[in-house]
Amino acid sequence: MLTLVCLPSSKSHTLPFAHRRNIARLALNPRGNLLLSVDEDGHAILTNVPRRIVLYHFSLHGEVNALAFAPSGRHFAVATGRQIEVWRTPSTPDVGDGDLEFAPFVRHRLYLGHFDTVQSIQWSADSRFFLSSSKDMTSRIWSMDAEEGFAQTTLSGHRQAVVGAWFSKDQETIYTVSKDGALFVWKYMLRYDAPEDAEETDESMQWGISERHFFMQNNAHVTCASFHPESQLLVTGFSHGIFFIHELPDFSQIQNLSISQNDIDFVAINKTGEWLAFGASKLGQLLVWEWQSESYILKQQGHFDAMNTIAYSPEGQRIITAADDGKIKVWDVNSGFCVVTFTEHLGAVTASEFAKRGNVLYTASLDGSVRAWDLIRYRNFRTFTAPSRLQFTSLAIDPSGEVVCAGSLDSFDIHIWSVQTGQLLDRLAGHEGPVMSLAFSPDGSTLVSGSWDRTVRLWNIFARTQTSEPLQLMSDVVCVAVRPDSQQIAVTTLDGQLTFWSVSEASQQGGVDARRDVSGGRKMTDRRTAANVAGTKSFDTVKYSADGTCVLAAGKSKYICLYDVQSGVLIKKFTVSVNLALDGTQEFLNSKLLTEAGPSGMIDEQGEESDRENRKDYTLPGAQRGEGARKTRPAVRVPSVAFSPTGRAFCAASTEGLLIYSLDTTVQFDPFDLDITVTPTTTLNTLAQKEYLKALVMAFRLNERTLIRRVYEATPVQDVPLVVKELPSVYLGRLLRFVALQADESPHLEFNLIWIEALLSKHGRWMKDNKGGMEAELRSVEKAVRRIQAELARLADENIYRIEYLLAQPAEKAGETLALDFGVKDVGDEGIDEVMVDGEDDSEGEWLGFS
Structure with a gap:
């Protein structure tokens, strides 16, 4: 998958398409409107970045090691193995003839000459020449x-593979950097074998080494490098996680900083040369560094091990993820960025749950502790442990927040602690196998536990006699969930059954045979086909929706299934990933990939690497998880899902990462209720005729943001209540979202508040009756109003003493003070006529009249 990150607004957006393999190379054309992405198999996708749509698919027939657009944007160069190909950039509707091409990818030329893999391609500023760097130690x-x-020129002299080569701004100098940390400066000079009195002609001139510099980093080697010709900055990343910034041609060091414990794999410099972007793939790190102010613009890191559990915060604005690496991360839903990371756990975190009230998170871990986290101050304020060392795998929090329960692999008892004191209150005995799932009913009266002993027990832990009601099932229980009205529980078992039980009657109400639904995808080691292997599949997690009408279930499969509780009908299947690099995503195996030693994808080829550093094996024999585990092909799975409290979205923890599915996605075009008479021109004509309501509805149908804003701002203030009153209810949610966005972006403070007041007063009753589908919009409006209130209060607090001081002064002295503070247009004998507020002269700002 591809994700675009907007650094000024600190937001990210995932593009609505995916490659069939891991993405290997990316290149953006100079105009910034075309993105070329290539996966490990050489399959390329050309994307229109502003509209976020795919234009073309194309195969480059081989693994791509380098990719670069020419500065002119008309061509791009691709390195596949030892050869280099230059292709013409396909035209787009906004460039060229205006129509998409039938055969868009046309190869311009093929270049041969290197003896080993080409690692880097860099173009000259005039797009006439380009430099290639190879593992054969030449450029x-x-x-x-x-x-x-x-004539094609070879630059040789390095003792190890050349990482990168660049032209200087005037194209009179070439810089090359090799893996062993050597920087060579090449000049166009007289040949060493030319006579002393020879003239400077093309025959007597050649590229030669004028200077040599060395980084001297002991055993570390250069992994990536980038050069910015305008500012003459060279940035190099090393295998020990340190990067250096040097100014050329003097080779003077400006900065060095340690940003990772592993290799820095990629480095890029933005167009102005102020920001440096680094990527470290092993730990999933992405960093953007502003070298002049020495500050981070962006610093993100994902989990470097499998995620186990996720949880939505009560307000639905944050998502918690926990993984085998022992880290707990808090993600912001709107921006897609990690807000904070907790690392106190010493083992894999297996369960997490929010308290129903307040910003308190609880997590259980295999290190034998349950921890409580304060998400306001971001600290661990309570740790719960058992008398003996246990590995906790399940967790449940009482709705009142007074009691926390946990189940473990080693002991078959359920441990109960007091949140206030941290003391162990009780241990519930009754299960004969590990307790794998715990859940409190929302009314707090019942604790539901599921175990490998094939029973689900209902505990009344707050009664005088702690009784338990066992429900017998046909197989080991994997997960339990309680409906929001506390009247029903959903149970998933190891035999692939999803059953629904009544809490009051302790009887089964319905069931679904989910083996066929969850099956899909065949692992390389499977002896049976994907259809026949369905008998071994089951759901690992199940969750109820906010209204209790649907359940969401997932497991060791590439599918997430949504069921209707009442009828047991499968409503929709969501495909988590189509990445063939994961095990279990393809339906049919290719017999060509089967060797005498087994499937080729399961063979570890690390020992065959050409570089000595890559041949080193740091894995531990038999390790299944952790940093030393042997990983050839990770299997696709979804260990946890969670519904948003609003019911408009759900998230899933998968092998690909944290996935969020939402109904509130913005689309470029909405074809419903649209006919040929609705165009931007007719909308503007309707607006000119002062039919504001009709123009607003037409703009919403076209779904063009600039057009909606034009109609919105052209509506007279006195007509706003009437327009809002007659607006069809189907457009209320969209108008609320738009007004909330305008309140954040536009300077028309009172105008936006008038729209918000009209919407809430005219349609408040309807919004209350349909709050299930309007919670996200109302929350965004509430946020906007609170922000405006806070800013106005701050502005008033800052200026109250200045205004009191000015009012207490005589007219002449007040005029002098204002002239110094604001800039005065006219100061006469009778006082101040007009005062400049926003600018320094008549051309900018706004003049306010003073008496």
């Missing part, structure tokens, strides 16, 4: 078209 200069008097 070569190529011309895109045949140039008179130019």
Whole structure:
């Protein structure tokens, strides 16, 4: 998957398409409107970035090691193995003839000459030449078209593979950096074998080494490098996680910083040369560094081990993820960024749950502790442990927040602690196997536990006699969930059954045979086909929706299934991933990939690597999890799902990462209720005729944001209540979202508040009756109003003493003070006529009249 990150607004957006393999290379054209992404198999996708749509699919027939657009944007160069290909950039509707091409990818030329894999391609500023760097320890200069008097030139002299080569801004100098930390400066000079009195002609000139510099980083080697010709900055990343910034041609060091414990795999410099972006794939780190102010613009890191559990915060704005690496991360739903990371756990975190009231999170871990986290101050304020060392796997929190319960693998008892004192209150005995799932009913009267002893027990822990009602099932219980009205529980078992039980009657109300639904995808080691292997599949997690009408279930499969509780009908299946690099995503195996030693994808080829550093094996024999585990092909699975409290979204923890599915997605085009008479021109004509309601509805149908804003701002203030009153209810949610967005972006403070007041007063009753589908919009409006209130209060607090001081002064002295503070247009004998508020002269700002 591809994700776009907007650094100024600190938001990220995932593009609505995916490659069939892991993405290997990315390149953006100079205009910034075309993105070319290539996966490990050489399959390329050309994307229109502003509209976020796919234009073309194309195969480059091989693994791509380097990719770069020419500065002119008309061509791009691709390195596949030892050869380099230059292709013409396909035209787009906003460039060229205006129509998409039938055969868009046309190869311009093929370049051969290197003896090993090409690792880097860099173009000259005029797009006539490009440099290639290879593992054969050479760099070569190529011309895109045949140039008179130019011959392909080889730059040799390095002792290890060349990581990168670049032209200087004037193209008179070439810089090359090799893996062993050597920087060579190349100049166009007289040949060493030329006579002393020879003239400077093309025959007597050649590229030669004028200077040599070395980084001297002991055993560390250069993993990536980038050069910015305008500012002459060279940025290099090393295998020990340190990057250096040097200024060329003097090779003077400006900065060095340790940003990772592992290799820095990628580095990029933005167009102005102020921001440096680094990527470390092993730990999932993405960093953007502003070197002048020495500050982070962006610092993100994902889990480097499998995620186990997720939880939505009560207000639905944050998601908690916990993984085998012992880390707990808090993610912001709107921006997609990690807010804070907790690392106190010493083992894998297996369960997490929010308290129903307040910002308190509870987590259970295999290190034998249950911890409580304060998400306001971001601290661990309580730790619960058992008398003996246990591995906790399940967790449940009482709705009142007074009691926390946990189940473990080693002991078959349920441990209960007091949140206030942290003391162990009780141990519930009765299960004969590990307790794998716990859940409190929302009314707090019942604790539901599921165990591998094939029973679900209902505990009344707050009664005088702690009784338990056992429900017998046909197989080991994997997960339990309680409906929001506390009247029903959903149980998933190891035999692939999903059953529904009545809490009051302790009887089964319905069931679904989910083996066929959850099956899909065949692992490389499976002896049976994907259809026949269905008997071994089951759900690992199940959750009720906010209204209790649906359940969401997932497991060791590439599918997430949504069921209707009443009828047991499968409503929809969501495909988690189509990445063939994961085990269990393809339906049919390719017999060509089967070797005498087994499936080729399961064979560890690390020992065959050409570089000595890559041949080193740091894995531990038999390790299944943790940093030393042997990983050839990770299997696709969904260990946990969670519904948003609003019911408009759900999230899933998968092998690919944290996935969020939402109904509130913004689309480019909405075809419903649209006919040929609704166009931007007719909308503007309707607006000119002062039919504001009709123009607003037409703008919403076209779903063009600029058009909606134009109609919105053109509506007279006195007509706003009437327009809102007659607006069809189907557009209320969209108008609320738009007004909330305008309240954050536009300077028209009172105008936006008038719209909000009209919407709430005219349609408040309807919104209350349909709050299930309007909670997200109302929350965004509430946030906007609170922000405006806070800013106005701050502005008033800052200026109250200045205004009191000015009012207490005589007219002449007040005029002098204002002239110094604001800038005065006219100060006469009778006082101040007009005062400048927002600018320094008549051309900018706004003049306010003073008496």
